[in-house]
Amino acid sequence: MTQFAQRIATASAAALITELVDNPAHRATRFPDLEGSLNSQNMADAAAEISRWPGYAATPLHRLPELAAWLGVREVLYKDEAMRFGLGSFKSLGGAYAVVKLVAEKCTIDKLPSNITVTTATDGNHGRSVAWGAQRAGCKAVIYIHSKVSCARETAMRQLGAKVVRVDGHYEASLAACKHDAETHGWQVVSDTSWPGYSKVPLQVMAGYSVLAREVLQQSAGSLISHAILPIGVGGLAAAVVAKLWQAMGDQLCRVISVESDLSACFLRSIEAQMPIFWDIKKETLMAGLSCGEVSSLAWDILQPTLSHCLSITDDAVAPLMRLFAHGFSDGLSIEAGECATAGLAGLLAARRDTDLWRSMGFDRSSVILLIGTEGATDPELYRSIVDGAD
Ligand SMILES: Cc1ncc(COP(=O)(O)O)c(C=O)c1O
Structure with a gap:
């Protein structure tokens, strides 16, 4: 055989x-x-x-x-x-591309890329793409992960310059925390999933x-x-x-x-x-x-x-x-x-x-x-x- x-x-x-x-x-x-x-x-x-x-x-x-x-x-x-x-x-094709498009849209003479923060919830791969896109576009990234996401995946995102926040529970809990903090701080959510009212x-x-x-x-x-x-x-x-x-x-x-x-x-x-x-x-x-x-x-x-x-x-x-x-x-x-x-x-x-x-x-x-x-x-x-x- x-x-x-x-x-x-x-x-x-x-x-x-x-x-x-x-x-x-x-x-x-x-x-x-x-x-x-x-x-x-x-x-x-x-x-x-x-x-x-x-x-x-x-x-x-x-x-x-x-x-x-x-x-x-x-x-x-x-x-x-x-x-x-x-x-x-x-995933590196998607999140990073959306960050580049978003920063180009939000960036003005008064708002430099460094004043823009993008955020997302992730199991690892999408967050890595967003962190990479943010690094390339010159903006900040805050990434939410749930309790089961591996340390190696967390480290990979930190190495791309992102701040990583670990949340108790599953993916949906990390998404809820991401949406809440984005609302509070005026950050741009770069999610790989859409919901009614959020699709662009x-x-x-x-x-x-x-x-x-x-x-x-x-x-x-x-x-x-x-x-x-x-x-x-x-x-x-x-x-x-x-x-x-x-x-x-x-x-x-x-x-x-x-x-x-x-x-x-x-x-x-x-x-x-x-x-x-x-x-x-x-x-x-x-x-x-x-x-x-x-x-x-x-x-x-x-x-x-x-x-x-x-x-x-x-x-x-x-x-x-x-x-x-x-x-x-x-x-x-x-x-x-x-x-x-x-x-x-x-x-x-x-x-x-x-x-x-x-x-x-x-x-x-x-x-x-x-x-x-x-x-x-x-x-x-x-x-x-x-x-x-x-x-
Ligand atoms: C390696 C890998 N395969 C498949 C998928 C599924 O893609 P989607 O969530 O767009 O259905 C993901 C999503 O994170 C992924 O990271």
């Missing part, structure tokens, strides 16, 4: 779907391209700006033939965000993320994507990817499948109810970036009509899949995949075990599947302890 065959068998046995919802509202339409939503203009603006930043380079789109053969599909494409701007995740900034965050999907379309030319498997926290990333694919594919948009942790599956619940539903998080998933209990309203408007299925998965396949990516491929390819980066493949492997489900999701020999490797070793100590551990 090859190393790949062994590792994929272990990961596949561990991967577990706890719930699956077939979206009743899923329908094929043209890309709406609406004012106030993620549209062609704001995606083009983000691409023009971000591609000018020093250090910008398209991240790799790996083709994984060994995995495709094992699954019995034509191609598996893995967009690898581990090296994005040296910050370890796709998160729209820019999503416009920043759409750059990765733009790259995917350029890099995958010739391989028509049939399925995009997208991890969801608040839904910003998934919505940004869908908007860009939808703009390109129109009413031929590929199937879009969301993957969430079974400990915070707020999108799945919301699609089931056909209205946004709050998920009260009781326990944190290992996939820290996916631990969000409330859907972003902007993301909801894009994903509600386009998601074909929503899955929730357990944490069991995270470690085996991180090891598979790191040293499982027979051709020597090594991919630095952090915890969240495994979510799409975990959902795919679990679906593959159930022939009826596999067929009902439209997978067959001609399928071209897009996975997003949303992060690398964003917590290096945790990454090493998992990747060097035994199966």
Whole structure:
């Protein structure tokens, strides 16, 4: 048995779907391209700006033939965000871009960037992006984290010059503290999630993320994507990817499948109810970036009509899949995949075990599947302890 065959068998046995919802509202339409939503203009603006930043380079789109053969599909494409701007995740495209836009807007002859403070709540990666954006724009950053965010992620934000405030409770508690203090001190909230009355900034965050999907379309030319498997926290990333694919594919948009942790599956619940539903998080998933209990309203408007299925998965396949990516491929390819980066493949492997489900999701020999490797070793100590551990 090859190393790949062994590792994929272990990961596949561990991967577990706890719930699956077939979206009743899923329908094929043209890309709406609406004012106030993620549209062609704001995606083009983000691409023009971000591609000018020093250090910008398209991240790799790996083709994984060994995995495709094992699954019995034509191609598996893995967009690898581990090296994005040296910050370890796709998040560096969004928060930093929104900070740059905001500072440009608020800055006047009397108000220098150094007099502007941006603030956000985060599980780590978004805060790192905001801190980096603030450093580049010359403004201050105050970042709120909850009790379970790792010390390594906290340190990474401090090293970028941000003040970091730790709050008891889960993500929602850190967001409440951030909003309260922003109101008191006149700070600018740069959130990656939107809510009624707050959408301008998160729209820019999503416009920043759409750059990765733009790259995917350029890099995958010739391989028509049939399925995009997208991890969801608040839904910003998934919505940004869908908007860009939808703009390109129109009413031929590929199937879009969301993957969430079974400990915070707020999108799945919301699609089931056909209205946004709050998920009260009781326990944190290992996939820290996916631990969000409330859907972003902007993301909801894009994903509600386009998601074909929503899955929730357990944490069991995270470690085996991180090891598979790191040293499982027979051709020597090594991919630095952090915890969240495994979510799409975990959902795919679990679906593959159930022939009826596999067929009902439209997978067959001609399928071209897009996975997003949303992060690398964003917590290096945790990454090493998992990747060097035994199966
Ligand atoms: C590594 C990683 N993957 C996925 C996500 C989910 O993105 P979103 O909250 O936009 O759905 C996050 C969010 O923080 C993340 O950090």
